[in-house]
Amino acid sequence: MTAHPLDETAPPPRSATATIGSAVDDLRSARDDWRRDRAGARDTASFPSRWALANVVETLGAAIYPRRLGRFIGKATEEDGFVAAKLIAAFTDLEREIAAELGYWQQESSDRFDTDQPGTIARLFGATLGEIRRLVDSDVEAAFLGDPAARSVDEILLCYPGAIATLYHRIAHELDALGAPIVARIISELANERTGIDIHPGATIGEGFFIDHGTGVVIGETAIIGRRVRLYQHVTLGARSPLGIACHAVTTRLARHPIVGDDVVIYAGATILGRVTIGDRATIGGNVWLLSDVAADSVVVQPEAVRLDAAAGVALRHVLVHAVER
Template sequence: MSRTLIETVAALRVARAAWRQRQDESRDVESFPARDAVARIVETLATALYPRRLGGFRGTAEAEDSFVAERLTLALADLEREVAAELGYWQAEARSSFDPDQAGMIVRLFAATLAEVRQLVDSDVDAAFLGDPAARSVDEILLCYPGALASLHHRIAHQLHQLGAPIVARLISELANARTGIDIHPGATIGSGFFIDHGTGVVIGETAIVGNRVRLYQHVTLGARSAPGDTRDGGRPRHDRHPIVEDDVVIYAGATILGRVTIGARSTIGGNVWLLDDVPPDSVVVQPEARRLDRAAGATLRDVLVETAD
């Protein structure tokens, strides 16, 4: 090896040692679920949920059931392996050893939710078709819309998060984030008929609760406010700290809603609004309307700023 390479390897060894000294080495880091494996699982599950549109299946109804069974057998077996890896990662923190069938039980309970997952994704696709005049068919939405892709991932991830596989669930949500720019924590609770239009930059936090038939546009944040002194687990906030958005709310592009506030049903939140307080039902919250300057009369931006300051 060259001297430069030898020095680089040595410097990396020092960096690793410093990191490991600060971390909990009791965890089995080699058991951490594999991102590539989780990606294949989600892809296979998607073909089981939508065998014709996402799985490319062509055939009779009886053959379709066989196709779905085959896809599920592959996906669930792989999922059990990754959930078992996650349990191995957490074992050092558990009060007692996990049951040998813990991973299998989680996967069986997850499989029982797949019909509900399919129905929720269908409701999201329907909402997008009704809400977007540019959409020509529900198939276009399912195959092309980033909001539909993010919804499919979230509906799967949320079930696994609830059942006790938070790392696998988080990997699934981050796969969607990487592809769409939509960041939904798998812990977030989202009702039916959820529509994210355009989507890039949308962020929905872990403890957010979103009602039915809610519509979000790009760059909306349902985030948390920092809460000094109200923490646990080494100083990280773990309380319910994200917004509650009730049924039939529309939130336009760039709006930022922070903290455990409630946006009342049927309200509309305008673009670029910054909200830290509750909003009653049937409200409309907007920024001041933009002003047009009359350049012919000599008006300048400086005049407006001075007027605002006064």
């Protein structure tokens, strides 16, 4: 009987044995080089698990939205019991992953973390869940009001990448603030993997936040975003340069991303870099490159494209080709 080509339990083809042996040797050599150059580096064996944290976020989502994300179909009197069961499961796994993170950091210190610390962080995080729910509700409502294609708030919560990304961010932001930055960062990367939206868990975002379409949006660690802000796809709220490359004051190094006021709209492809302030109710047009402050109620746009008639178009092409040939 011939083994299925995708059967991992089947013996490798005879022709592959030498190749596998050589690859194993090369990989061992690469590992040894890495570890030799980084003697004393932290052991990542107990690093928090992406798979476990994906389950934590899914279970938390079911507790926050028991009927829409948790698929609870029982009586209203049974809903709290369902939520409690989901939270017990989520907090059990969350405490374990927080303990793994604390153990990872501890490797560089002789001090051991308080064994109650993971539980304390999880407990304090639990106290934020009501506010997380209210903030995500405001995000979903903003999307419903801002997108004429939306048919219901349920569609937004279940289908819109912006709503999914903000739910993950609201969870990650609280965990980051409570002292679990790796756990928080893994959660933010799970959102990025799922939606193409990259929001650092350190970013502060007000209520009623709406990311329309969403793919390619990047929001940096120290960004501060006000209330009722709308972003479109491929917007970047970034820093001017990587930390350590350029000489900056301490405040610029720490506060290196934009501040966006209330009721601001930023259209697709805009790139805003550095600790600039966008005033309330400002509008930033598509593909704008912005490095300086914008006053409240301003409109910043690219120069309007010029439409040429056929004769002018031929003349322009002749000039461009001639310039290239030179």
